[in-house]
Amino acid sequence: MLNASLKQLAAQLLEKKISSVELTEVFLKHIKTLNPELNAFITINEEMSFAQAQVADKMIASGQTHPLTGIPVAQKDIFCAKGWLTTCGSKMLSNFISPYDATVIERFNQVGAVNIGKTNMDEFAMGSSNETSYYGPVKNPWDPLAVPGGSSGGSACAVAARMAPAATATDTGGSIRQPAALCGISGIKPTYGLVSRYGMIAFASSLDQGGPMAKSAEDLALLLNVMIGFDARDSTSLQREPEDYARDLDKPLEQLRIGLPKEYFAQGVSQDVANAVEAAIAEFRKLGATTVEISLPNTQLSIPVYYVLAPAEASSNLSRFDGVRYGYRASDYTDLEDMYKKTRAQGFGAEVKRRILIGTYVLSHGYYDAYYLQAQKLRRLIASDFTEAFKQCDVIMGPTSPAVAFNLGEKSGDPLQMYLSDIYTSAANLAGLPAMSIPVGLGDKNRPVGLHIVGNYFREAQMLNIAHQYQQVTDWHLRAPARLPEA
């Protein structure tokens, strides 16, 4: 049951071999067993999960079903869910019960999916290791010494450890793909504007994009069918004809042209990762795809550009956390300014403060042109690299992360090293392109390796097709961490 695909779970529910309440119980029990060690969830609320499962069972009984009806989904704690503690991994929101549902949550509720719990994350999604969470680090289920990646480390861990069949996540610079890679699961960040950001606590608005995490590309397709859709409450939401993201899963790959950016295979990639990625690409050739070397000449700019723009937006987005209306407020203060200072000094962690400082600096009078404006120009340059590349190929492949999961504490003292974890992923956010990671092997210390697939705008169905075809002939996506106890 824990290893079943979404399709298999849906079939069991539909055939009434198991009820949603029973399924929910199975996963909650597994969470209770594993979560104390792995710390993937910030909030478990059995009562609310079961209430949803009961609604789902009624829907199934009355024949109103959707492929996700009755299926437990873990929700990243960045999505506001009515009646649920919604912390965004921060002390600042450690007492915030959301009075409303994010659009993503609403869409899952509408199809009768069950919120199985809110997952741990780097504070305000700022981090690549899940170590910046106020609720403590998440452990990598493949090796408790290793980080799960971040910022969606809790969601990645939950899926990898089979505590949930699927999870939501968000990706600002790689926060879906990097933890998916480090935890050996599949995750996709759709084209910017496809998944509504309403109710998704903002980190960097022009880069943030929600997306799903699951064991397989097929599961991701079913999840995208729920998550994607126009939302009038988000002005950056794109109005498009609804698509079935599972429609092309079974297409053969004969015509596929894979672009391999020479910059992604240059120095910096560890050998184990390079080997696994090359083996995966060999598999694609066997499936009929051709490869072509391409160039993304501005690749090295993506990290500096990202670390100007994302903090700039974040510094403004996080201003609302001032202790005035909700959330944490310092208890001893002398006046308004003192209240602001103490609340924010105590409520935010070190990484969040660092980024607020960077962001405030680059937007300041006299520095704006040199940093923010310059970064915006380079952002367009990075995007045009991809436009050029897609004239030569259908998708771009490379490693998701330069190395397998590092150890807890290994990079937390060195922010620059940590930022380099996103070297391959952040460009897709800057360009707004869809990108995904799928497991393609085990590297050093038996830690998973992820393959990064970047598609052209709105080519999610094609990317899922490519990943699914690979997963039809390999079994990396089926492997669960061996050390975990069975439920």
Place this chain on the structure above:
Amino acid sequence: MQWEIVIGLEIHAQLSTRSKIFSGASTAYGAQPNTQACGIDIALPGVLPVLNYSAVERAIKFGLAVGATINSPSIFARKNYFYPDLPKGYQISQFELPVVQGGHINIQVEDIEKTIRLTRAHLEEDAGKSLHEDFHGMSGIDLNRAGTPLLEIVSEPDMRSSAEAAAYAKALHTLVRWIGICDGNMQEGSFRCDANVSVRPHGTEKLGTRCEIKNLNSFRFLEKAIDFEARRQIEILEDGGNIRQETRLYDANRDETRTMRSKEEAHDYRYFPDPDLLPLNISKEWIEQVKAMLPELPEARHNRYIEDFGLSGYDANVLTATREIADYFENTVKQLPAQAKLCANWIMGEVSGRLNKENIEITHCPVSPAQLAELLARISDGTISGKSAKDVFDSMWQGEHGSSADAIIAAKGLKQISDDNEIEKLIDEVLAANPQQVADYRSGKEKAFNSLVGQVMKVTKGKANPAQVNTILKKKLLE
């Protein structure tokens, strides 16, 4: 030394939309605190702004009315600062590319016409209100006003006296109400002025260091604050001092301005384009549609009243003070095209006086333009005298006889005696009864004439047509 005062104004006009600029909450004034603030207005985590296009439409209307350029795209930007009544920690405004650029307003001060250029007008959201009383040493925050749409209208430093500044502010105040984008209620803060004031030696080009005076919520305070501030700056300069660039607050009770914050204390607002909102594109078609909705503007009507109706500049000014007065005038004069001056006099006199006295808006005037026209027609055709017309008007105001002038004239018997024969007969009677006065007049005592007129009026209870009485009486006395 002769000093020249240089003034530019920034005016915040609250746009009269039903809902807020980025949320669906109501903008109605006066509700219980925080009952008109939704999740977006209080900046819950995760909420996003969605632009209210009615606010944009009003900005376009304004731009067209002042002959400005409508920028497309224009960009919404975040103005970042911390204050408890600013829930997001930033105000969504426009910075580099405002929706309205350029334009001008014509003003008139002591019969001299002058054009004031506009720099720009941009859309932004209002903040909430901090309440510092009744909270036992704490402050209360009311976010009902947070997110209310504003159009900030910025002028060039083209004004040279407080009178010009007030004339400009009044012209703008008339215009925004005229085109229906702002209710202009200054008490409720729907129309707020900030003034940038500097002085320089007469005949020099270089602008002096300016001070910004905040929150002038009446035209009178605007004038007084500018006068005070100009005097203050001149005194400093004449004493050999320098003006510090700063923001000052006008204290109406003490009639002075005082420092609010210096340039050094000024915020660095860290403006940047709001990534939650797309660039605002305004199509040519939309601009054309708005243009078609635009009413005839006050200046055009003003000129038309002078040219078509032969009214004085003063009369035309008064009658175009608001669109409602102008409409009332036009609806009256439509019935009585040859008597525009009579219509104007009555509307500016009796009608306005009575409305003011009873504090009624002209749109709720108990006497309709058609009814007024009926009354004025009776004056012009000699049926009643101007004096009894006032009595008739009073009855119409009270709604007597369905406010019909003719019915009231008939019921009260106010119809003038205009029949020459009848008047002659009456005069004969009066002359016969007053031989002494007749003799006095004929012996050169002019005064006796008035006494005889008075006798005629007395006999007729004032109903005799005075002009006719005069003519006939003179004729008779010369016989």
